[in-house]
Amino acid sequence: MTINPDEIILFEWGWLKINATIFFTWLVMSLLTLGSHLVTRKLSRRGPPSRGQNLLEVLVQGIKDQIREVSRQEPGPYLPFVGTLFIFIAMSNVLAIVPGYIPPTSSLSTTAALAACVFIAVPVFGIAKRGILDYLKQYVQPTFFMLPFNIIGELSRTLALAVRLYGNMMSGAIIVAILLTITPLIFPVIMQALGLLTGLIQAYIFAILAMVYIASASKAQENLETRRRER
């Protein structure tokens, strides 16, 4: 039993090795791109929308509503990033019911990459919204001595983001594998179904936490302004 899909080599041409993580990541990406392309190729404004259009509209509208509720800002600039995170993680977790498929999120490399994206996106959105000086100023809030703790907090929450998703997805695969050796009849199916639920919840939580971090980096300014106004 291997707990790391990075070590499963699927293809090998000379120096080029395609391991399971890369292969299934690209599979998920191509599925998403192809599906969206097929749907958005023939969008209609009049008349009843097609099934695919309906699905995508519900999805995008749902993500928009969630972003608006969590950040209390207009979802416009955040929608592409947070929505992509959610859809990619949800898709790669849900596909786990397909036999032979190994979720790329059960590899620490994938989740670390996703968490690194969030780590970079937080200052990018924060600086775009508040300017570089104002953004850097929040690291020395409330006093200068909090600087190291703020930096450690920034790093540790990125680590937590990566390990949380990785641990949840890896544990699902491991538990099914262990149960297959103990009670192979029905219990693995139940755990597999539970794994679907955990997968979706983890995708939701990853996206929401990314949104919360971004919002907290870009919102403090407004709080200050409202406080000044109240005075």
Added chain:
Amino acid sequence: MESLDLVGVVSIATAGLTIAFGSLGPALGQGRAVSQALSAIAQQPDEANTITRTLFVGLAMIESTAIYCFVVTMILIFANPFWTFFIQQ
């Protein structure tokens, strides 16, 4: 061979202890969080959406401590660096 035995024994025992204590705390915390959220929903059913969302995010935060313990356990059992070191010797 002696140190290999020792590493094996200590790793397995520690893995069991880690997952035992690591699930104890988060279980208590999660039970408390869910019970509080349920009573909050019972008092204010209109706010159920917000409460549920915050509850899920909070539960994930609490659960991640258990997940850390689980990851450490898995490393101890399946990918123990000391074990591979002594095997290679």
